Amino acid sequence: MKSKTAYLTFNTEKKIQIIRMTEQVEQFVHESGVKEGLVLVNPMHITSAVVVNDNESGLHSDYLRVLEHLVPYGDRYRHNDTGEGNAASHIWRQLIGHQVVMPITDGRLDLGAWEQIFYFEFDGQRPKRVLVKVIGE
Amino acid sequence: MKSKTAYLTFNTEKKIQIIRMTEQVEQFVHESGVKEGLVLVNPMHITSAVVVNDNESGLHSDYLRVLEHLVPYGDRYRHNDTGEGNAASHIWRQLIGHQVVMPITDGRLDLGAWEQIFYFEFDGQRPKRVLVKVIGE
Amino acid sequence: MKSKTAYLTFNTEKKIQIIRMTEQVEQFVHESGVKEGLVLVNPMHITSAVVVNDNESGLHSDYLRVLEHLVPYGDRYRHNDTGEGNAASHIWRQLIGHQVVMPITDGRLDLGAWEQIFYFEFDGQRPKRVLVKVIGE
Numbered sequence: 001m002k003s004k005t006a007y008l009t010f011n012t013e014k015k016i017q018i019i020r021m022t023e024q025v026e027q028f029v030h031e032s033g034v035k036e037g038l039v040l041v042n043p044m045h046i047t048s049a050v051v052v053n054d055n056e057s058g059l060h061s062d063y064l065r066v067l068e069h070l071v072p073y074g075d076r077y078r079h080n081d082t083g084e085g086n087a088a089s090h091i092w093r094q095l096i097g098h099q100v101v102m103p104i105t106d107g108r109l110d111l112g113a114w115e116q117i118f119y120f121e122f123d124g125q126r127p128k129r130v131l132v133k134v135i136g137e
Numbered sequence: 138m139k140s141k142t143a144y145l146t147f148n149t150e151k152k153i154q155i156i157r158m159t160e161q162v163e164q165f166v167h168e169s170g171v172k173e174g175l176v177l178v179n180p181m182h183i184t185s186a187v188v189v190n191d192n193e194s195g196l197h198s199d200y201l202r203v204l205e206h207l208v209p210y211g212d213r214y215r216h217n218d219t220g221e222g223n224a225a226s227h228i229w230r231q232l233i234g235h236q237v238v239m240p241i242t243d244g245r246l247d248l249g250a251w252e253q254i255f256y257f258e259f260d261g262q263r264p265k266r267v268l269v270k271v272i273g274e
Numbered sequence: 275m276k277s278k279t280a281y282l283t284f285n286t287e288k289k290i291q292i293i294r295m296t297e298q299v300e301q302f303v304h305e306s307g308v309k310e311g312l313v314l315v316n317p318m319h320i321t322s323a324v325v326v327n328d329n330e331s332g333l334h335s336d337y338l339r340v341l342e343h344l345v346p347y348g349d350r351y352r353h354n355d356t357g358e359g360n361a362a363s364h365i366w367r368q369l370i371g372h373q374v375v376m377p378i379t380d381g382r383l384d385l386g387a388w389e390q391i392f393y394f395e396f397d398g399q400r401p402k403r404v405l406v407k408v409i410g411e
């Protein structure tokens with residue numbers, strides 16, 4: 001079994017931002033030399049998520065509007081009594097998805113035509129890490 | 138390490154439909170010959186989800202009613218300005234779950250008594266693929 | 275490839291309760307002897323979830339308040355016509371997350387500074403199992 005791990009860093013311009021990261025994962029899968037296996041893409045911070053969906057900016061703004069509607073950022077949260085202001089970021093990341101495990105076949109990310117991997121930052125403007133781990137053969 | 142990949146196709150009668158797929162995954166795990174490992178079940182389309190929950194039709198209609206209540210299909214979405222009408226399908230699939238990774242032990246899907254694997258179609262009536270990948274030994 | 279499986283049992287005092295289980299997973303990863311790989315943490319019951327987020331009690335009550343707000347426990351659900359009363363528990367576990375797959379690097383759970391693993395029980399006061407499966411080398 002082969003295994004290889006990368007720690008990517010994202011430092012977004014905006015507090016809340018969606019970044020496409022498909023190519024970075026593809027490139028790392030290629031470098032790993034793994035032909036058949038799985039790749040885990042997991043944010044190491046708990047106010048961000050990794051999501052597979054559509055590369056369409058309108059949909060991305062729909063996601064953010066829905067999350068704000070369901071769990072308004074400015075509501076009162078007990079977590080924010082600790083001095084933090086990001087309770088909603090923690091909750092959004094659970095509702096929208098957390099992490100993904102994607103397939104590697106014939107040495108490539110085995111994606112459907114519209115599957116793209118995104119980093120969803122809900123509390124950015126500082127360096128945050130995403131772990132990418134390939135296992136396989 | 139062994140690895141085996143299947144591409145299942147679902148073409149649902151209805152636009153929105155829930156289909157049990159436990160046996161298909163079990164059968165594929167059996168064929169793979171893997172005794173200890175993991176199986177990833179991942180929709181290759183971004184308006185469907187793979188979910189583990191209860192085989193009870195009342196609960197299935199509850200899921201759909203809750204999703205419609207939280208993210209109404211007929212609301213205005215920017216994604217739908219592109220000519221698509223399925224913005225809510227993309228969002229529902231994120232809220233309800235996306236994909237699962239299930240354990241294989243002693244050559245079998247290692248499920249609890251009530252765990253069943255379902256394909257949740259939110260934009261069907263056309264062929265859509267689900268990737269099943271087994272890795273292990 | 276090495277593989278090892280544990281079946282943990284939780285029997286919560288309260289119907290709805292959040293329990294930290296990071297150390298139990300860490301300990302099991304250590305015992306497995308796997309240096310590089312993945313660990314799946316999957317509830318074997320469909321009214322509970324395994325979630326990675328913050329070890330902060332205020333946030334935990336925020337999660338539960340948000341879930342109750344979005345999908346009220348006492349609402350009318352068709353699932354509850356079967357004699358069950360836990361329809362909302364099934365739905366909450368889908369919204370909040372279901373399961374996690376976490377990385378093992380250098381023989382340890384490879385967690386970010388704030389990542390902690392929790393068991394979210396939404397229908398407790400009886401023994402319920404969580405499967406932990408390590409695969410790797």
